[in-house]
Amino acid sequence: MSEAHIVVKDVNKVFSTPGRDVVALKDINLEVPRGQFVCLLGPSGCGKSTLLNAIAGFALPSSGTILADGQVVTAPGPERGMVFQEYALFPWMTVEDNVAFGLEIKNQPKAQIRATVDKLLQMLSLQDFRSRYPKDLSGGMRQRVAIARVLALDSPIMLMDEPFGALDALTRRNLQDELLRLWAELKKTIIFVTHSIEEAIYLADRIVVMTYRPGTIKKDIVVDLPRLRDPAAAEFNALKRELGQLVMEEQQRHHNDELRMAAVD
Numbered sequence: 072m073s074e075a076h077i078v079v080k081d082v083n084k085v086f087s088t089p090g091r092d093v094v095a096l097k098d099i100n101l102e103v104p105r106g107q108f109v110c111l112l113g114p115s116g117c118g119k120s121t122l123l124n125a126i127a128g129f130a131l132p133s134s135g136t137i138l139a140d141g142q143v144v145t146a147p148g149p150e151r152g153m154v155f156q157e158y159a160l161f162p163w164m165t166v167e168d169n170v171a172f173g174l175e176i177k178n179q180p181k182a183q184i185r186a187t188v189d190k191l192l193q194m195l196s197l198q199d200f201r202s203r204y205p206k207d208l209s210g211g212m213r214q215r216v217a218i219a220r221v222l223a224l225d226s227p228i229m230l231m232d233e234p235f236g237a238l239d240a241l242t243r244r245n246l247q248d249e250l251l252r253l254w255a256e257l258k259k260t261i262i263f264v265t266h267s268i269e270e271a272i273y274l275a276d277r278i279v280v281m282t283y284r285p286g287t288i289k290k291d292i293v294v295d296l297p298r299l300r301d302p303a304a305a306e307f308n309a310l311k312r313e314l315g316q317l318v319m320e321e322q323q324r325h326h327n328d329e330l331r332m333a334a335v336d
């Protein structure tokens with residue numbers, strides 16, 4: 072199918088706060104083809120989460136349109152699964168009940184739920200943890216459960232908001248590899264928010280760099296390095312330098328803005 076899987080057209084988002092309006096997104100236009108892995112990259116406050124939440128349907132734009140799977144986004148929908156940084160698991164449910172939850176509210180037959188849950192626990196190496204509660208799991212394991220829970224819904228689009236931001240480096244790399252494997256196998260369209268340049272280069276087909284206030288698209292870069300990518304490779308590092316420069320300019324604007332605000336107070 073040639074039609075883009077996600078279309079963001081002329082999107083603006085303004086938050087009205089006492090004293091001033093914050094233009095979180097300004098004139099955002101983005102088309103994401105089916106199966107593409109896109110990272111939204113930028114420093115804190117440049118509108119990455121705002122854009123992701125708009126695509127998810129949690130907080131709609133002030134103006135403009137978003138289409139997912141050809142449908143205008145007006146609310147969250149089953150074709151868009153969301154994974155948050157905070158694992159968003161139900162603490163009173165075991166791992167397997169957390170994964171089964173979305174299927175149970177869809178009223179699927181018990182045997183079918185069981186088969187899907189078994190497959191996902193296997194896929195994410197969670198079989199031995201099925202009866203545990205979230206509090207008894209490491210951060211990495213909890214995030215695996217969160218991913219399994221979203222995969223259970225079989226959404227063709229996965230929206231991920233800094234899902235590995237709270238993990239240590241080794242666990243993070245493991246989960247990045249796992250995610251790349253799942254993405255290749257299940258052919259999902261992924262929009263992944265991060266402020267880590269290395270993470271964006273390691274994962275993405277395409278990196279969309281955003282500016283700080285107003286949030287606009289500063290640069291849209293195709294990453295055509297072969298996977299699995301080697302962060303020590305010269306091409307990886309050349310791209311890292313280029314992106315570093317772009318992100319640093321926005322970080323500086325953020326910093327200057329904070330200084331200005333502090334002076335006003």
Ligand SMILES: Nc1ncnc2c1ncn2[C@@H]1O[C@H](COP(=O)(O)OP(=O)(O)OP(=O)(O)O)[C@@H](O)[C@H]1O
Binds near residue numbers: 116
């Ligand atoms: N509910 C809100 N009310 C007022 N301003 C908001 C609200 N949500 C976000 N903002 C502002 O909108 C801008 C974009 O925020 P957003 O959280 O999307 O940025 P981000 O790039 O995801 O940053 P982070 O990585 O810190 O989450 C910021 O300047 C933020 O302060």
